[in-house]
Amino acid sequence: MRFIIFFIVMFIVSAYPAKCQTCTCETNFEWVKKTFEENDAGFQYIIDKKGQAAYNLHNQQVLDKIRNAKTSEECMELLDEWLHFFRMCHIGVFAKKTSFSQNEKENPVCELWEGDISKFEEYINSKEDVDCEGIWKTRGTKIGIKQEGANYIGFIIESEVESWKKQGLVLFRLEQADKKYKTIFYTHNHSRGDYGTPRDYGAPEFVGNNHIIIGSYMLLTRVSPGYDEDPLLKDYLKKTTRRELYFEELSPNTLYLRIPSFDHYERKAINKIIASNKRKILKTKNLMIDLRDNDGGRDISFQKLLPLIYTNPVHTASAEFLSTPLNVQMLLDLAASKESNFWDRQLAKKMAKKMRHRLGEFINFYNDSIYTYRRKKSLSIS
Numbered sequence: 493m494r495f496i497i498f499f500i501v502m503f504i505v506s507a508y509p510a511k512c513q514t515c516t517c518e519t520n521f522e523w524v525k526k527t528f529e530e531n532d533a534g535f536q537y538i539i540d541k542k543g544q545a546a547y548n549l550h551n552q553q554v555l556d557k558i559r560n561a562k563t564s565e566e567c568m569e570l571l572d573e574w575l576h577f578f579r580m581c582h583i584g585v586f587a588k589k590t591s592f593s594q595n596e597k598e599n600p601v602c603e604l605w606e607g608d609i610s611k612f613e614e615y616i617n618s619k620e621d622v623d624c625e626g627i628w629k630t631r632g633t634k635i636g637i638k639q640e641g642a643n644y645i646g647f648i649i650e651s652e653v654e655s656w657k658k659q660g661l662v663l664f665r666l667e668q669a670d671k672k673y674k675t676i677f678y679t680h681n682h683s684r685g686d687y688g689t690p691r692d693y694g695a696p697e698f699v700g701n702n703h704i705i706i707g708s709y710m711l712l713t714r715v716s717p718g719y720d721e722d723p724l725l726k727d728y729l730k731k732t733t734r735r736e737l738y739f740e741e742l743s744p745n746t747l748y749l750r751i752p753s754f755d756h757y758e759r760k761a762i763n764k765i766i767a768s769n770k771r772k773i774l775k776t777k778n779l780m781i782d783l784r785d786n787d788g789g790r791d792i793s794f795q796k797l798l799p800l801i802y803t804n805p806v807h808t809a810s811a812e813f814l815s816t817p818l819n820v821q822m823l824l825d826l827a828a829s830k831e832s833n834f835w836d837r838q839l840a841k842k843m844a845k846k847m848r849h850r851l852g853e854f855i856n857f858y859n860d861s862i863y864t865y866r867r868k869k870s871l872s873i874s
Contacts, residue, residue, distance in 0.1 A: 754789030
């Protein structure tokens with residue numbers, strides 16, 4: 493059996509149609525269609541499975557809608573609809589944003605808090621009364637919450653999350669309605685780095701003086717100003733929230749490790765918690781790993797976990813990559829990228845070198861249909 497994988501990212505001209513009269517949604521569609529047909533490894537498989545007639549009908553139906561598209565947002569949605577004929581996950585269309593340009597500031601979706609971060613931090617450190625205003629943290633991100641009238645605005649101070657790097661980027665608003673608050677959250681797709689449509693995440697849950705729970709999405713813990721809190725409450729939240737990495741010794745024979753996500757921005761925290769507890773893990777009979785509600789991520793994020801759970805060789809179906817000039821260039825770009833979390837740069841170089849000499853073919857980088865993960869010894873206690 494041939495296993496095929498290819499992750500393709502498409503870009504729309506973000507100025508459509510205001511700044512370039514030739515950059516219509518239809519011309520974008522023609523480019524996406526041609527590029528996908530020539531470079532996606534799974535294209536022919538879907539055509540063989542669904543039939544050419546079904547594909548032709550899908551093309552015509554989407555094209556009819558595209559010719560009536562009035563905005564770039566409509567165009568993106570329709571191109572996404574076209575792509576999902578092939579598969580629903582790990583593929584999509586989004587506007588390319590390389591920086592926060594003046595055009596992006598004019599876009600109401602890309603909202604920035606224009607205040608002075610340093611002055612805000614000085615103000616927060618001098619506060620004595622307890623309310624939502626403060627500096628908070630969650631999963632590698634520091635967030636400021638500032639009162640604006642009867643409402644509050646939450647914005648990025650600093651973050652390890654790639655799509656949340658921009659200081660001042662508005663993350664959410666706590667809006668008052670009928671003497672209660674609701675959370676308007678600006679969702680970010682970590683795998684794409686886009687800044688999404690605001691969504692209502694319901695009422696925030698205030699727990700004690702130093703914690704806010706927003707839906708099932710995040711737990712905010714106050715950094716400043718520091719308020720006294722019952723240690724039992726803090727311990728309870730650590731144990732009960734599914735959105736925080738957590739390690740605990742349940743008994744002399746059992747350890748508990750909760751990992752809510754394997755996204756790349758969690759890699760450092762996962763590696764750190766494993767390294768700091770490795771000696772204890774190796775001496776303890778049972779290690780319970782809780783992956784409930786884990787939203788997946790990247791292979792590199794669980795590599796340090798593999799030696800701890802390895803008992804026998806692990807057999808995995810290998811992937812074959814379609815070799816095309818565009819796919820080769822994609823790997824070269826990844827190899828040159830400074831974002832080392834995204835890809836093994838040396839592996840990307842080797843893959844590109846092998847592919848460029850065999851254009852048009854499916855290339856298996858492990859030279860076998862099955863890849864086997866092996867270790868010389870198991871660390872588990874028998």
